[in-house]
Amino acid sequence: MAQELLNNVSDDWKTLTKHIYFQRNTSPPSFSDNCLTLYSQTLEGELDLSQFPNLKRITFNNNFKGYVNKLESIDISENAELNKIVLNDNSNEYPLKTANCKFIIKERQLNQVVITYYEILYVYNSSYWIEKHKLLNKQKIMPYVLVEKGKKIEQFEAEIENLNKAIAEKDQQIESLKKEIEQTPTQSQFQELVDIVFSPNTDLDFDNLKNEIKRLKLKDCLPLFQKEKDAFTKLITNAKEKAGTNLEKFLELLLQIQKQIFEKQQENDSFAQGQLSAYQIFLQEKLDYDELQKILNDQKKLLELEKQLNFLESE
DSSP states (O other): OOGGGGSSOOOOOOOOOHHHEEEESSSSSSTTTTTTEEEEEEEEEEEEEEEOOOOOOOEOGGGGSSOOEEEEEEETTTTOOEEESOSSSSSSSSSSGGOOOOOEEEEGGTTTOOOEEEEEEEEEEEEEEEEEEETTTTOOOOOOEEEEEEEEEEHHHHHHHHHHHHHHHHHHHHHHHHHHHHHSSSHHHHHHHHHHHHTTTTOHHHHHHHHHHHHHHHHHHHHHHHHHHHHHHHHHHHHHHOHHHHHHHHHHHHHHHHHHHHHOOOOTTTHHHHHHHHHHHHTEEEEEEEHHHHHHHHHHHHHHHHHHHHHHHHO
């Protein structure tokens, strides 16, 4: 792997290095006049140059052409002094041309690092290779990925998206609470009901009144229960697909132990809680923590609704 090239470089050399020169050979690294020459037959994988705090220049010898095709990335994001990358030192065919390699950089380096390469120029019946110099953000031959504080910009964007989703969910919860508050009778409304029920001129049949209240409450709860049940069924179906066949059984066991804890009121049972945690650990191979918590929270909400329905349906 490319990173292994640095294993034989001393800390002193790493500190003093201002120029790294990559050349295809089997020789050990050499150092002269602040230039570190790294020899290798091929470059593969990822290469992180953060160990070179004073690095100003990187050069690729043309004899690496065809031997860096498996090089995935070169991380220069911590090389604050870097200002030049020479893709080829003596030919129009630069080694990284056919490699699926990208630079990992910080945004400030877009206007700091210059890429040097060759470009063909046709004049009448002749062609010439002209050396070109372009800032990293102006060139199009080498892709790059922006990072900040050790994270790729895409990761920040993903985190922002997750935060926005969380905010949207909280907003939805707030709206639901507002609706519940609006639907909850006020003290004056309760008093009005009491006045009606206990009016001196009213014959009170308590059982009929209780059954009527339960009937009305059941009428409101049934659609909500069905809606929550459908959403939970879809959530579990998606989770099983993501977990895969090998972990699907653990998801079922997780739901079973959660239901047992709810029905037997085992919230303080260390053994039951330990089982719940163990199944979550297994499932985190495919499902992240937030996904598992949503599954457990939604199941508990559904169980509470089911318990309420059972009470309302009882005589």
